[in-house]
Amino acid sequence: MKLLDTLHRWTGGLLGLVLALLGLSGTILLYEHLWIGLPGTGDPLRGDLATVAATTERLMAMPGAQGIIYADGRFGLHQLRFGAPNGGDTGAYASQAGEIVTRWASQWERPELWIFDFHHHLFAGDSGEWVIGIAGLAGLFFVISGVILWWRTRKTFQLRLWPRRMSRPAIVMHHRDLGIIAAPLLLISVVTGTMMIFRPFAMVMIAPFGSPAEAAKAIEPPKYSGGPLAAKPDYTAMLTEARRRFPDAEFRILSLPRKSGDPIMLRMRQQAEWLPNGRSTLWFDAATGQVLGARDALTMPGGAQAFNKAFPIHASKIGGWPWRIVMTLSGMAMTMLGSFAVWTFWFRRPKPAKPRAGKAALATS
Incomplete structure (x- = not known):
């Protein structure tokens, strides 16, 4: 003792x-x-496909845009991530209508x-x-x-x-x-x-x-290979296909590929999922926008x-x-x-x- x-x-x-x-x-x-x-932090969620698609097209058309964490029922702003030459944490908050509320060039600007x-x-x-x-x-x-x-x-x-x-x-x-x-x-x-x-x-x-082995395999993202990122990806078509596959799910995270050949990733949260950003995921060919694969979080081990x-x-x-x-x-x-x-x-x-x-x-x- x-x-x-x-x-x-x-x-x-x-x-x-x-x-x-x-x-x-x-x-x-x-x-x-x-x-x-x-x-706008307290704005009610506008999760209909038309609004989300229009806002996504507008925000992702901004120079350097790399991804979006979408607004949810508790926080009414989208968080936009930009690519930075020095690897910094450049980003912005935007309203659900696509208007930039504030931007930052470093994480130290946002507590x-x-x-x-x-x-x-x-x-x-x-x-x-x-x-x-x-x-x-x-x-x-x-x-x-x-x-x-x-x-x-x-x-x-x-x-x-x-x-x-x-x-x-x-x-x-x-x-x-x-x-x-x-x-x-x-x-x-x-x-x-x-x-x-x-x-x-x-x-x-x-x-x-x-089984931990089955769980580890299910959690790891699959490896997909596609073409280089298109000059103007059709985000509306991707979101439409995602909503067709998961009708009751919220759009949570859109991420562009980090290197050429990687897919565009879209995470969604179905109503039965506890994880706030969901684990239901679709991967799209960055060149054509075609679905390479999808994962339903509710069917995971x-x-x-x-x-x-x-x-x-x-x-x-x-x-x-x-x-x-x-x-x-x-x-x-x-x-x-x-x-x-x-x-x-x-x-x-x-x-x-x-x-x-x-x-x-x-x-x-």
């Missing part, structure tokens, strides 16, 4: 700040649709973009994802070991939102008692978040729902469908306000537990006990 306590304290002292910042940034992102504050980048990559790309993944696994260890360690002190349990005093013993007691209350919520946040970062961990978690539910659970894209409040409590608890763990470990460590005079004299004699 002493070894478990030591591991819990040391890993908390080393990774607690990362988890605290992830909890804080994740909580802020839960409400981004409310604080972005641009004209929702750089907060998202921090939460998912720590501003470090793939390397940052590895750090987050390790922190997620450590968070899972914290929850399990914390419950075990709390059991010894269960008779002293007191529910407090804040420590009684800012002394080390009071903070440690508050940490243990708050941790046991928040443990179920933290477990959901940590497991779903780590699933999106570490694919092997995700395959273990979805194993009860189906059970393991793949379980994997697709991790993000909407983690990001509170389902369940409305009740679930968003639950995940808010989880994020705030993670922020408090992680920051206090670092504070007590590095700045409120107990001082070594001084030997008593009697023992010193006895040792001398």
Whole structure:
């Protein structure tokens, strides 16, 4: 038990700040649709084929346009992505009528973009994802070991939102008692978040729902090869074909090929899908606009469908306000537990006990 306590304290002292910042940034992102504050963010969704097709043709005709994340029922603006010579994050928000609301030449001009980048990559790309993944696994260890360690002190349990005093013993007691209350919520946040970062961990978690091998194969995008991108692709025809195949689905993401020969990709969300951007996908030949393939997310293997539910659970894209409040409590608890763990470990460590005079004299004699 002493070894478990030591591991819990040391890993908390080393990774607690990362988890605290992830909890804080994740909580802020839960409400981004409310604080972005641009004209049109609250507009009702206009998802009819004629409106979406006309807007798509207009936006994708803009120089450098590379793709669109379409508006949805919670956020009324389209997000447009442009290709940048220096690989930057150039983009714009546009109304559902195709009018540009604002543009940016870097993610640092839009707080929702750089907060998202921090939460998912720590501003470090793939390397940052590895750090987050390790922190997620450590968070899972914290929850399990914390419950075990709390059991010894269960008779002293007191529910407090804040420590009684800012002394080390009071903070440690508050940490243990708050941790046991928040443990179920933290477990959901940590497991779903780590699933999106570490694919092997995700395959273990979805194993009860189906074959991980089949799920991994179904999730990976198929390889299609077509011609070079046409000078003026017929987006209306593509959207019309997509609506024919998935009549009740919303248009979610349109992406142009990254290199010559790759297809144009269109993601849609059917009503039964939890994933906000859907996983029902069509691929079109970039030269001719012909359908190369299509994937119906509702017919994917059970393991793949379980994997697709991790993000909407983690990001509170389902369940409305009740679930968003639950995940808010989880994020705030993670922020408090992680920051206090670092504070007590590095700045409120107990001082070594001084030997008593009697023992010193006895040792001398």
